[in-house]
Amino acid sequence: MDSRHLGGLSNLTIDLNTNPMHVINPSHQTQGDDEMMEELNRMKSENKKLNDILTILTRNYNDLMKTRKRKAVDTHETSAALPDMIKSNVSRVYVRIDPSHDTNLVVKDGYQWRKYGQKVTRDNPSPRAYYKCSFAPACPAKKKVQRSLNDPSLLVATYEGHHHHRPSQATVSPATGGVAGTTTAASISGECSGSTESLDFSDPLTCRQIQQFLVEKMASSLTRNPAFTAALAAAITGRLLDEVISEQNQDLVSNSRGFSA
DNA sequence: CGCTTTTGACCTGCGC
DNA sequence: GCGCAGGTCAAAAGCG
Numbered sequence: 001m002d003s004r005h006l007g008g009l010s011n012l013t014i015d016l017n018t019n020p021m022h023v024i025n026p027s028h029q030t031q032g033d034d035e036m037m038e039e040l041n042r043m044k045s046e047n048k049k050l051n052d053i054l055t056i057l058t059r060n061y062n063d064l065m066k067t068r069k070r071k072a073v074d075t076h077e078t079s080a081a082l083p084d085m086i087k088s089n090v091s092r093v094y095v096r097i098d099p100s101h102d103t104n105l106v107v108k109d110g111y112q113w114r115k116y117g118q119k120v121t122r123d124n125p126s127p128r129a130y131y132k133c134s135f136a137p138a139c140p141a142k143k144k145v146q147r148s149l150n151d152p153s154l155l156v157a158t159y160e161g162h163h164h165h166r167p168s169q170a171t172v173s174p175a176t177g178g179v180a181g182t183t184t185a186a187s188i189s190g191e192c193s194g195s196t197e198s199l200d201f202s203d204p205l206t207c208r209q210i211q212q213f214l215v216e217k218m219a220s221s222l223t224r225n226p227a228f229t230a231a232l233a234a235a236i237t238g239r240l241l242d243e244v245i246s247e248q249n250q251d252l253v254s255n256s257r258g259f260s261a
Numbered sequence: 262c263g264c265t266t267t268t269g270a271c272c273t274g275c276g277c
Numbered sequence: 278g279c280g281c282a283g284g285t286c287a288a289a290a291g292c293g
């Protein structure tokens with residue numbers, strides 16, 4: 001369970017890992033069908049509210065980013081990359097490596113890559129390697145690999161574009177005999193999660209996990225931004241006011257019916 | 262021989 | 278328009 005408090009709104013917690021649609025309280029499992037349906041409907045309603053809030057979050061975040069002077073530069077590994085990740089087919093994965101053994105910037109993800117450039121960037125002394133997919137001639141997929149500035153044992157792989165072919169080889173898990181000295185996709189994980197999973201962007205489940213990761217990163221970076229906290233407060237306040245006004249209107253309607261009856 | 266890697270040069274986009 | 282920084286190109290070298 002990963003719950004986050006957003007900025008100064010200490011009483012607002014969005015549970016980023018739990019989808020109300022998918023979780024049934026075990027204590028309710030023996031209830032009758034009617035109660036189960038009622039519970040399900042309540043969860044659907046909560047899920048819709050969360051989606052509305054996230055929609056407002058994304059819109060406000062994009063508005064804020066538009067006001068920044070310079071284009072997203074990787075001065076911070078999470079906040080600057082997010083707008084690109086939202087608006088295009090860009091995703092980022094973090095790969096834990098052993099810095100004493102892994103000196104090359106190689107991330108084995110099941111695809112065949114050809115290195116076409118390497119560059120030392122201003123904000124990170126470790127070189128950034130540029131790869132193109134060499135398995136299919138016209139495949140637009142690219143990736144950039146660079147060591148994390150904060151944690152040298154972490155490789156940051158940025159994927160751009162989609163493969164229009166299947167992986168060239170099966171993903172090998174370390175537990176099932178991964179090659180020593182290479183980094184397999186099985187060790188790829190979200191920055192803070194301890195889970196391990198293979199990387200297959202065509203898999204809807206993986207896409208959902210990536211979306212969840214993006215939401216976590218967005219929330220994490222946004223909570224450090226006072227301007228966005230204010231915007232979020234305004235959005236939520238507006239949302240709550242809408243609900244209050246809606247309820248009041250319904251009360252008024254029912255009351256007026258009571259008077260007219 | 263064909264493929265990959267290396268690396269300096271060049272191109273491009275953005276802020277000033 | 279200029280300078281800066283990131284991204285890409287392409288020739289040379291390495292490797293199996």
